[in-house]
Structures are given as structure tokens and as C-alpha cells.
Amino acid sequence: MTNPNFVSWMTATQQQVEAALEATLPSSERTPQQLHDAMRYSTLQGGKRVRPLLAFAAGELVGATAANVGRIACAVEMIHAYSLVHDDMPCMDDDVLRRGKPTCHVAYDDATALLVGDALQTLAFELLSTPLEGIAAAQQLSMVRTLAIASGHAGMAGGQAIDLASVGHELDQTELEFMHCMKTGALIRAAVLLGAMCGQPLTAAETDSLDHFAKRIGLAFQVVDDVLDVEADTATLGKTAGKDEANAKPTYVSLMGLAQAKQFARDLYDDALAALTPFGDKAARLKQLADYIVARSF
Ligand code: GRG
Numbered sequence: 587m588t589n590p591n592f593v594s595w596m597t598a599t600q601q602q603v604e605a606a607l608e609a610t611l612p613s614s615e616r617t618p619q620q621l622h623d624a625m626r627y628s629t630l631q632g633g634k635r636v637r638p639l640l641a642f643a644a645g646e647l648v649g650a651t652a653a654n655v656g657r658i659a660c661a662v663e664m665i666h667a668y669s670l671v672h673d674d675m676p677c678m679d680d681d682v683l684r685r686g687k688p689t690c691h692v693a694y695d696d697a698t699a700l701l702v703g704d705a706l707q708t709l710a711f712e713l714l715s716t717p718l719e720g721i722a723a724a725q726q727l728s729m730v731r732t733l734a735i736a737s738g739h740a741g742m743a744g745g746q747a748i749d750l751a752s753v754g755h756e757l758d759q760t761e762l763e764f765m766h767c768m769k770t771g772a773l774i775r776a777a778v779l780l781g782a783m784c785g786q787p788l789t790a791a792e793t794d795s796l797d798h799f800a801k802r803i804g805l806a807f808q809v810v811d812d813v814l815d816v817e818a819d820t821a822t823l824g825k826t827a828g829k830d831e832a833n834a835k836p837t838y839v840s841l842m843g844l845a846q847a848k849q850f851a852r853d854l855y856d857d858a859l860a861a862l863t864p865f866g867d868k869a870a871r872l873k874q875l876a877d878y879i880v881a882r883s884f
Contacts, residue, residue, distance in 0.1 A: 603656070614626055623694075654720070668707045732783070742770075770808045775797070802855075806876075
């Protein structure tokens with residue numbers, strides 16, 4: 587990630603997202619103070635903001651306004667933050683470290699963590715269903731539906747259910763891909779599609795190409811996550827390293843070995859990039875983000 591132009595765009599966009607989240611999340615002074623404080627603790631000043639960055643990059647394809655993409659980016663990031671809070675709870679992955687600090691249920695308590703997830707999820711839909719300037723109501727309704735499908739039983743929550751049920755079992759590549767497309771891929775795909783739904787309509791063929799990019803890069807993100815769980819340390823990741831093996835979780839590394847998993851991530855990246863060809867230079871940011879996703883070190 588040496589392209590200075592990309593680094594400055596990424597930093598500026600992350601700051602923009604941080605400011606929007608900061609302004610949107612309820613103040614810690616407001617009752618119920620502990621819930622609001624824990625929502626802010628779990629969402630602010632942490633994370634790479636990959637999903638918002640993807641939404642902004644997709645928004646660039648279609649000339650979307652920063653205000654509209656900023657709103658949908660916050661909604662997607664709130665769904666992501668909720669999923670991390672719930673995933674870390676003792677009834678799920680049971681972890682104590684997230685984004686370099688104690689997990690929500692450790693810093694507060696289980697009941698608060700449960701409510702933080704619930705409240706972040708509903709706040710995300712409140713944001714996405716508040717009228718967006720210049721976007722027709724029917725289009726916005728379909729954006730709400732896109733996020734709901736990506737987050738629910740047929741997306742992230744369903745993938746998490748399969749993940750929990752697969753501990754200690756071997757999954758073949760088709761089963762592993764099915765799980766990850768739901769658990770991690772669905773929200774990443776939604777971030778890209780929602781960004782693109784904020785501007786000039788794409789043709790059906792362009793939407794298919796963008797969708798293919800989103801699915802391939804979402805899976806590449808997960809494969810890299812599996813590799814980093816093995817290769818990176820806890821301090822760098824900001825979350826407990828080596829958990830997949832310790833918890834007997836099926837991963838791309840356990841399925842195909844480290845070298846093959848890295849090659850698979852590169853193949854997915856190549857496939858994702860090929861899907862951007864019809865967009866030419868307008869997809870420059872998406873390409874740079876794809877580079878970042880496969881080359882990241884945390
Ligand atoms: C609880 C409904 C529910 C779902 C949880 C996404 C998820 C499902 C669990 C997270 C567990 C996990 C580590 C999945 C691997 C991929 C992933 C989503 C990593 C975390 O995302 P990053 O790297 O995190 O974008 P940051 O902190 O940078 O935002």
C-alpha cells in the first residue's frame with residue numbers, strides 16, 4: 587500500500603466516517619448513559635473501516651454525493667460493529683480483545699453488550715430509512731432491503747449460525763465458501779452495492795460486474811483473515827491471534843494449507859479485478875482497495 591494518493595484518500599475517508607459516526611451515535615451524557623457509552627466505545631476509534639471505504643469507492647463509480655454515501659457507510663459500519671460485539675460474547679466466540687481494547691462485554695457486561703448490538707443494528711436501519719437527498723423513495727426502500735438481506739438469516743447472521751455449528755467439523759471448499767459468503771461476504775457485498783445505489787443507475791451488465799467484484803473481494807478478505815490469524819500476532823491484529831486453530835474452526839488455511847490459501851486469495855483478487863474492466867478508470871479506487879484488502883497486515 588505505497589500509493590500516496592490512495593493512502594491520503596483512505597485516511598481522509600476514514601476521518602470523514604469517524605466524524606459522521608461520532609455525530610450520529612447518541613451522546614454518552616444521554617440516558618441510558620451506559621448503553622450509549624458502550625455503543626460509542628464499540629464503534630468509534632477502531633477498525634479499518636473497510637466496508638465504508640468500499641461504499642465510498644463504489645459511490646465514485648456513479649457520482650454519488652459524499653453526504654449520501656456517508657450515511658449508508660455509517661449504517662453498514664454499525665451493522666459490522668454490532669456483529670463484532672455479539673461475536674465476542676461468551677455465548678459465541680468468547681473473546682476479550684477487539685480493536686486493541688477489551689471487548690464490549692468485558693468493558694461493560696453481557697447484558698449491555700447484547701443491547702449494544704441490538705441498538706446499533708436498529709440505528710443502522712433508522713439511518714438508512716431516513717430520506718436521502720435526491721434518491722427516490724422506491725430506490726431507498728430497495729437499499730434498506732439490501733442491507734436487511736445481507737445482515738439477516740440469509741446473510742451474516744445465517745453465516746454465523748453455520749460457523750458456530752461447524753466448530754470441530756471439517757468443511758469442504760464449497761461448504762466453507764458458502765459459510766463465508768454469508769458471514770463475512772454478504773455485508774462487504776452490501777457495502778459495495780449500496781455505495782453504487784447512491785448515484786446514477788448502472789446497467790444490468792454493470793451491476794452484475796460490480797456484484798461479481800464484491801463477492802470475490804469479500805471472499806478474498808476472509809481468506810486473508812484466515813491467513814493473518816495464523817501469521818500475525820495479537821498486538822498487530824488488535825484481536826486474539828491463533829483463535830481459529832485453538833477453537834478447531836475450519837478455515838482456508840486448515841483446508842488447503844498456508845501457501846495454497848495465499849494463492850487462493852491472489853486468484854480471487856485477479857478475478858475481482860477482471861470484473862472491474864468495464865468501468866475503466868472510474869474503478870481506480872475499488873482496484874486500490876482490492877490491493878489493500880489482499881496486502882493488509884491486520
Ligand atoms: C453475531 C450476527 C453475528 C455475526 C458475527 C462478522 C462476524 C459474524 C463475526 C466476526 C468474526 C470474524 C473475526 C470474522 C472474520 C472476518 C471479519 C469480519 C473480521 C473483522 O472485520 P475487520 O477486519 O474488522 O474489517 P475491523 O475491526 O477492522 O472493523
